Structure formats: C-alpha cells, structure tokens
Amino acid sequence: MPASSSSSKLEQRPNSNSQNRNIVVLAGGVGGAKLADGVAQIVPPDNLTVIVNSGDDFQHLGLTICPDLDTVVYTLAGIENPETGWGRAGETWRIMAEVGRLGGPEWFKLGDLDLATHLVRSQLLATGHSLTEVTQTLCNKFGIEISVLPMCDQPAPTMIATDQGLMPFQTWFVEQKWQPAVREVVLPDVISTAQVVSCLENADLILIAPSNPFVSIDPILNAYPIRSMLADLAELVVAVSPIIAGEAVKGPAAKMMGEMGMRVSSAAIAQYYGDLIDVFVFDRRDSALLNQEGSLNSLITFQTDTLMNNRQDRRRLAQEILNLAMELLNS
Amino acid sequence: MPASSSSSKLEQRPNSNSQNRNIVVLAGGVGGAKLADGVAQIVPPDNLTVIVNSGDDFQHLGLTICPDLDTVVYTLAGIENPETGWGRAGETWRIMAEVGRLGGPEWFKLGDLDLATHLVRSQLLATGHSLTEVTQTLCNKFGIEISVLPMCDQPAPTMIATDQGLMPFQTWFVEQKWQPAVREVVLPDVISTAQVVSCLENADLILIAPSNPFVSIDPILNAYPIRSMLADLAELVVAVSPIIAGEAVKGPAAKMMGEMGMRVSSAAIAQYYGDLIDVFVFDRRDSALLNQEGSLNSLITFQTDTLMNNRQDRRRLAQEILNLAMELLNS
Numbered sequence: 001m002p003a004s005s006s007s008s009k010l011e012q013r014p015n016s017n018s019q020n021r022n023i024v025v026l027a028g029g030v031g032g033a034k035l036a037d038g039v040a041q042i043v044p045p046d047n048l049t050v051i052v053n054s055g056d057d058f059q060h061l062g063l064t065i066c067p068d069l070d071t072v073v074y075t076l077a078g079i080e081n082p083e084t085g086w087g088r089a090g091e092t093w094r095i096m097a098e099v100g101r102l103g104g105p106e107w108f109k110l111g112d113l114d115l116a117t118h119l120v121r122s123q124l125l126a127t128g129h130s131l132t133e134v135t136q137t138l139c140n141k142f143g144i145e146i147s148v149l150p151m152c153d154q155p156a157p158t159m160i161a162t163d164q165g166l167m168p169f170q171t172w173f174v175e176q177k178w179q180p181a182v183r184e185v186v187l188p189d190v191i192s193t194a195q196v197v198s199c200l201e202n203a204d205l206i207l208i209a210p211s212n213p214f215v216s217i218d219p220i221l222n223a224y225p226i227r228s229m230l231a232d233l234a235e236l237v238v239a240v241s242p243i244i245a246g247e248a249v250k251g252p253a254a255k256m257m258g259e260m261g262m263r264v265s266s267a268a269i270a271q272y273y274g275d276l277i278d279v280f281v282f283d284r285r286d287s288a289l290l291n292q293e294g295s296l297n298s299l300i301t302f303q304t305d306t307l308m309n310n311r312q313d314r315r316r317l318a319q320e321i322l323n324l325a326m327e328l329l330n331s
Numbered sequence: 332m333p334a335s336s337s338s339s340k341l342e343q344r345p346n347s348n349s350q351n352r353n354i355v356v357l358a359g360g361v362g363g364a365k366l367a368d369g370v371a372q373i374v375p376p377d378n379l380t381v382i383v384n385s386g387d388d389f390q391h392l393g394l395t396i397c398p399d400l401d402t403v404v405y406t407l408a409g410i411e412n413p414e415t416g417w418g419r420a421g422e423t424w425r426i427m428a429e430v431g432r433l434g435g436p437e438w439f440k441l442g443d444l445d446l447a448t449h450l451v452r453s454q455l456l457a458t459g460h461s462l463t464e465v466t467q468t469l470c471n472k473f474g475i476e477i478s479v480l481p482m483c484d485q486p487a488p489t490m491i492a493t494d495q496g497l498m499p500f501q502t503w504f505v506e507q508k509w510q511p512a513v514r515e516v517v518l519p520d521v522i523s524t525a526q527v528v529s530c531l532e533n534a535d536l537i538l539i540a541p542s543n544p545f546v547s548i549d550p551i552l553n554a555y556p557i558r559s560m561l562a563d564l565a566e567l568v569v570a571v572s573p574i575i576a577g578e579a580v581k582g583p584a585a586k587m588m589g590e591m592g593m594r595v596s597s598a599a600i601a602q603y604y605g606d607l608i609d610v611f612v613f614d615r616r617d618s619a620l621l622n623q624e625g626s627l628n629s630l631i632t633f634q635t636d637t638l639m640n641n642r643q644d645r646r647r648l649a650q651e652i653l654n655l656a657m658e659l660l661n662s
Contacts, residue, residue: 062453063393094423098447102472104454112443116429122393123435141433 021204021329023322025050028216029068030085030250031242032209033075034308036146038318039207040076041311045145049199050076051226053211054131054150055158055187055219056169060108061099063118064125067170068216069135069150070117077142085250088113107175132193149199151220152190158219159186169215178252181259185214192223200229205325208239210306212253213272214260221276230276236325238279240317241266244307245285270299279328281306281321300328352535352660354653356381359547360399361416361581362573363540364406365639367477369649370538371407372642376476380530381407382557384542385462385481386489386518386550387500391439392430394449395456398501399547400466400481401448408473416581419444438506463524480530482551483521489550490517500546509583512590516545523554531560536656539570541637543584544603545591552607561607567656569610571648572597575638576616601630610659612637612652631659 023043025036027050036050050072057066067086074080074088081087091111100106110118117138124134130153139148160172162180172180200206211217221227230237243266248254257264262272266282273280280299283306302324308314354374356367358381367381381403388397398417405411405419412418422442431437441449448469455465461484470479491503493511503511531537542548552558561568574597579585588595593603597613604611611630614637633655639645 059457060454061450062395062457063450092425094443095426095447095450098444099450102447102451103468104447104451112425113429115446116426116433116435119392119394119426119430120433120435123391126390126393137434 021047021326022199022202023048023205023207024199024203025207025209026211026217026220027051027068027072027209028053028211029056029071030075031240031308032068032211032216033072033080034314035207035209035240035318036072037075037311038308038314038316039322040146041315042318042322045147049147049149049203051149051151051196051199051220053216053219054152055156056173056215057155058157058168058170060170061104061110063115063122065108065110065118065170066121066131066135066150069131069148070114072148073135073138073142073144076139076144076146076148079142087111108170130193132195147195147199149193149195151196151223151226152192154190156188156190156219156223158215159188160184160215161186173215173252178255182214182252182256183260185218187219187222190223192226196223196226197229200226200233200235203233203235204329205322206230206235206237207321208237208273208277210240210242210249212242212248212251212256213269214253214256227276236279236329237277238281238321238325239270239273239277240306240321241269241280241282241286243269243286244283249307270301279324283307352378352657353530353533354379354536354538355530355534356538356540357542357548357551358382358399358403358540359384359542360387360402361406362571362639363399363542363547364403364411365645366538366540366571366649367403368406368642369639369645369647370653371477372646373649373653376478380478380480380534382480382482382527382530382551384547384550385483386487386546387504388486389488389499389501391501392435392441394446394453396439396441396449396501397452397462397466397481400462400479401445403479404466404469404473404475407470407475407477407479410473418442439501461524463526478526478530480524480526482527482554482557483523485521487519487521487550487554489546490519491515491546492517504546504583509586513545513583513587514590516549518550518553521554523557527554527557528560531557531564531566534564534566535660536653537561537566537568538652539568539604539608541571541573541580543573543579543582543587544600545584545587558607567610567660568608569612569652569656570601570604570608571637571652572600572611572613572617574600574617575614580638601632610655614638 027036052072053068071086079088081089091113095112121134131150132153135148158169159166161184162182164180208217242253246264254264262268266286270280281302284303304320358367370379383403384399402417410419412420422444426443452465462481463484466479489500490497492515493513495511539548573584577595585595593599597617601611612633615634635651
C-alpha cells in the first residue's frame with residue numbers, strides 16, 4: 001500500500017467484511033461523536049464500542065456532568081444541538097435563567113432537557129451504580145444500541161497547568177474560554193474498567209477520533225491499561241488528525257500545540273501519537289505540511305477530506321477509513 | 332386572665348409593644364409558613380426569626396431538597412404555589428417530564444423554577460457553605476428580610492417506623508402518600524446551630540406553629556438544645572393547634588394520632604406539648620372537645636378561628652396571638 005492513497009479509489013471498493021470486525025472508537029466530544037456516528041451508520045451495533053473521555057467530567061450545581069459522554073450519546077441518538085456542539089436540540093433555558101437570578105454560576109450552560117440527563121445520572125450514581133452502568137441505562141433510554149463506555153468509573157479529573165496557575169479542565173475550557181496559556185496537561189492515575197479491557201481485547205480495529213490529543217485522547221490512553229493494550233495487542237490502530245489546514249476544526253488543540261512548543265500541523269499530531277498508531281488519516285489540505293516532516297516513514301498515511309459537516313460526511317469518512325483498515329487487516 | 336378568652340376583645344386591643352419584642356416561630360411546612368407570614372406582616376423583620384424543620388430534607392436526583400425550608404421561604408417571598416401547598420407559583424414541568432422519560436423517579440415532583448433553588452443550594456453546600464448560610468443567601472435573593480434558620484446544619488433525617496417497616500420520611504410522606512400506619516417517628520440525635528441558640532436566648536416569645544407536632548415540630552425540638560431551652564428559659568411559649576374540628580387542616584397529623592393511640596383532638600395536642608408550652612391556641616370549633624379533657628388546668632388557653640385561608644387570615648390570627656402574648660409578657 002502506498003504511503004499516501006487516494007480516497008477516490010478506496011471509496012469505490014466494496015465494504016468487504018467490516019461487518020464482522022470489532023471496532024472501537026476512542027472519542028472526546030464533537031469530533032469523536034461525529035466519527036463514531038459515521039462508523040455507527042455502517043457497522044452493526046454489536047461490533048462497535050465507543051470509549052469516551054471522562055476526564056472533563058465535573059461536579060457542578062451538585063450534579064455530575066459528563067460533557068464528552070453526553071455529546072457522544074446525544075450525537076448517536078440524533079438529538080444533539082448542531083449549532084453549539086454540545087447539549088440537545090430544541091433546548092430551553094428556564095432553569096439556567098433562574099439559577100442566575102438566584103446568584104448561582106452561569107458560566108457552564110445547562111439546558112432544561114440536558115439537565116434531566118444530569119439529574120438521572122446523579123440519582124443513579126448516588127444509589128450505587130457505576131458510570132458505566134449509568135451510561136448504558138441512558139443509551140437504552142435514548143435508543144442507542146452500540147456500546148458507549150466511559151474510559152473509567154473513577155473520577156479522573158483532567159487538570160490544566162497554565163500561566164495563571166493549575167485549574168480544573170472545565171474552569172480553563174469553559175469559564176476561562178481556554179485563554180490561559182497551557183504549560184502542561186496533568187492527568188491523574190486511574191484504572192479503566194473490565195468492560196473497556198474486554199472490548200479492547202476483542203477489538204480488530206481501534207480508531208482514534210479527530211479529538212484533541214492532549215485533553216480528549218490522552219486521558220483515555222492514560223487510564224490503565226488502555227495505552228499499553230493499544231501498544232501491545234495486535235489490533236490495527238488508526239488515528240484521524242484533528243488538524244485541518246493547520247488549524248483545529250473546533251477548540252483549543254492548535255492553540256495548545258503552539259503553547260506547548262509543538263509545530264501546529266497534522267504531522268506533529270502523527271509524531272505525538274508515535275508508535276502507538278499504525279495508520280494516520282489526515283486532511284488533503286495538510287499534504288504540504290506532512291511532506292515536510294520526517295520520521296513518519298514506518299507509518300501508513302492516508303489523505304482525504306476529514307471535515308465532517310453533516311451525517312453524510314461522517315459516513316463517507318468512516319467508510320473510507322474502514323475500507324482501508326479492512327484491506328490492511330485482510331492482507 | 333381567664334382560661335378561655337374571647338378573641339373579639341383581644342382583637343380590639345392596641346398593638347402595644349410587640350414591635351420591640353423578639354419573636355421566634357417554630358415551623359414545619361404549610362401551616363408554619365402561613366403563621367410566619369402572618370407575624371411577618373406585623374412585626375419588624377429584625378424582631379422575627381423562623382426556625383424551620385429540616386428533618387424532611389433528603390437527597391434526590393443528586394440534589395439536597397429541603398421541602399419545609401422552601402415552603403417557608405417561598406411563602407414569605409409571596410411566590411408560593413397556593414394550589415399545591417409546595418413549590419412555586421407559575422411553575423412548569425419540562426425537566427420532570429424528561430426525567431420520567433429517562434426512567435428517573437417521578438414520585439417527588441420538582442418544578443423547573445423550584446429546581447433552580449435545589450441546584451443553587453446543592454452548589455453552595457458542595458462548596459462548603461452551611462445550610463444556614465445557604466438559606467440566608469436564598470432569602471436575600473428572594474427579598475426576605477426576616478431571619479429564616481434551619482433547625483440544624485447537620486443532616487437530620489426523620490425516619491418513620493410503619494406497619495410496612497422503617498422508611499425515610501419522604502418515602503412515607505410523598506411516595507407512599509402517608510398511607511402506611513405509623514408506629515413511631517424516629518429522630519436522630521443532632522445538634523442545633525449557634526444562630527438558633529442565639530435567637531432563642533434573645534427571644535421574648537416563641538410560637539409553635541400549627542404544624543404537625545410529630546414530624547414537623549418534634550424534629551426541631553429534638554435538635555439539641557432547643558427543647559431544653561424552651562423548657563428552661565423565661566420566654567413565653569405559645570403553641571397553635573394543627574387540629575380544627577377534630578381533623579388536620581392538611582396532611583397526616585390526625586391519622587398519625589389515631590395510629591399512635593392518641594385521641595384526635597386539640598386537647599391531645601396540648602397534652603402532648605405538656606409543660607413545654609404556656610399558652611395553647613385552638614380553634615373555636617374544638618371547644619367541646621377541649622372542655623371534656625382534664626389536666627390542662629395550668630395552661631392558658633385561647634380560642635379563635637385558626638384556619639388561614641388567605642393572607643388576611645394569617646395576619647388576623649398572628650395579631651390575636653401577639654396581642655395576647657404581649658398582654659401576658661407585660662403583666
């Protein structure tokens with residue numbers, strides 16, 4: 001296989017046997033949710049698991065809020081708010097307005113419908129259910145058949161060391177609008193779940209979604225033993241770059257790369273993942289950048305249009321990646 | 332003073348100096364809130380404190396819910412729901428409907444506006460504020476100038492021993508609609524707050540509102556050292572009967588009395604409070620019942636119309652009680 005394939009050829013190939021392969025997507029928020037939805041449009045639900053970052057979960061207004069899990073669940077259920085990238089479609093804001101009137105914090109917006117999710121989750125957690133069980137319950141209620149797993153059941157708060165001090169992820173990301181310059185992402189030592197370990201053991205293909213590598217994917221990899229399982233097991237690991245034309249599609253990935261002394265490019269993302277990945281998918285707008293970099297020789301790279309503006313885009317990108325992966329798995 | 336005075340005379344007396352006396356109301360939910368509002372219409376806010384039962388507080392949907400505190404606060408703010416006896420006027424139910432759709436518990440109804448109170452309270456409690464501080468903050472936001480104090484800052488869950496087993500108060504009261512027969516009310520040993528102790532030390536008059544003696548007033552008295560302060564200090568203690576014409580105005584008081592082997596009458600309420608009270612206010616519809624009872628000889632009794640259907644009723648009843656109390660305090 002050439003180091004840089006044409007998407008048009010791959011797109012024309014038959015679906016082959018991706019129906020029978022077990023696929024795991026590692027996902028943060030929006031980008032991860034979109035790619036997961038693309039794959040979910042193609043493969044049977046029993047063959048797909050999405051492992052979601054829970055490092056940006058936090059306690060707010062007395063409730064346990066899981067932003068990435070909710071974005072993935074709402075997106076897979078087709079009820080996500082396409083304008084915001086978080087929360088639900090058709091949302092109203094009566095409670096948030098009253099919370100503000102009562103002097104409560106307003107910086108993290110919780111819509112009325114969205115709040116029901118947090119209330120039910122908090123109730124289930126308080127009565128002894130694990131986050132994995134709670135997520136399964138919510139998926140059932142939202143009609144989602146594929147398996148969505150938090151990376152771990154323990155609290156795993158991502159902390160951001162910035163030029164204004166160490167702060168919890170959501171304080172930096174939402175309250176401070178990711179403006180404080182990042183020096184380091186600080187991840188706690190946590191242990192993943194039996195469900196995650198089992199699905200990774202049975203995986204044929206692992207897709208690292210085009211999510212932020214530092215605050216979405218690294219927290220997942222850091223939950224023991226996920227990183228070592230990706231490194232040691234025989235499954236194919238494919239990463240999709242979150243950088244398009246030298247910029248992040250959404251969020252702070254590019255800004256963080258600059259602040260942490262990295263070149264802002266898809267090539268730098270590929271280098272960051274290093275030996276962990278077998279295939280790197282990046283946008284055709286970034287070819288020039290990638291060609292300038294070295295040390296990617298052992299990596300299979302694949303260029304295509306990685307921007308996912310609608311459900312058809314998600315399916316097309318997922319299909320191209322699956323076609324390539326199946327070809328590699330069957331070779 | 333005769334053992335049974337006529338309200339018409341007292342009503343005509345001047346307000347005397349109730350303006351300068353410190354008054355404390357012990358209150359449960361609706362009945363307590365109404366009498367507190369009546370007193371608040373008469374005396375300056377600096378001279379009135381309402382100590383509220385927090386024994387029916389509980390954790391629900393991840394939040395700390397304080398039903399009696401909220402009923403008192405909403406009533407004093409004039410935003411209570413007059414139809415239900417709990418919650419806020421102009422309420423909507425979008426979140427509760429969605430919670431139900433997601434399989435969450437629906438037996439305890441939380442309106443959209445009401446939820447904002449629980450969210451803000453839970454946030455403040457989670458960040459280290461006491462329930463006393465939280466209640467003060469909410470009172471400020473709702474424009475309430477009088478002091479509203481929870482009976483204690485610790486969790487003090489009232490448990491109900493029934494013929495169907497021991498259950499938390501709200502399970503019995505709301506979920507089971509107070510139908511399981513009550514054998515005993517089980518109260519935890521808790522300690523009150525410096526704020527409560529201070530206001531009782533400075534009180535001239537303590538009004539025990541027409542709330543349920545067993546599940547609203549007893550939990551307050553049981554928070555150490557409230558009962559002993561009422562018994563030992565020189566202030567005047569006036570109790571208002573929750574029984575009218577041999578029935579409870581609202582809620583399970585009468586049913587409980589029967590189940591616990593008591594006669595269902597205002598006289599039995601007076602006997603239950605015993606030496607703790609100096610004056611007993613009861614409805615004119617219950618005079619026949621009271622006259623049949625013995626052992627009330629040392630008690631000053633006062634008959635009037637104790638039903639509070641509107642704000643004018645609340646003020647009238649409060650004014651009659653204050654007039655009587657001021658006469659006794661000044662004699």
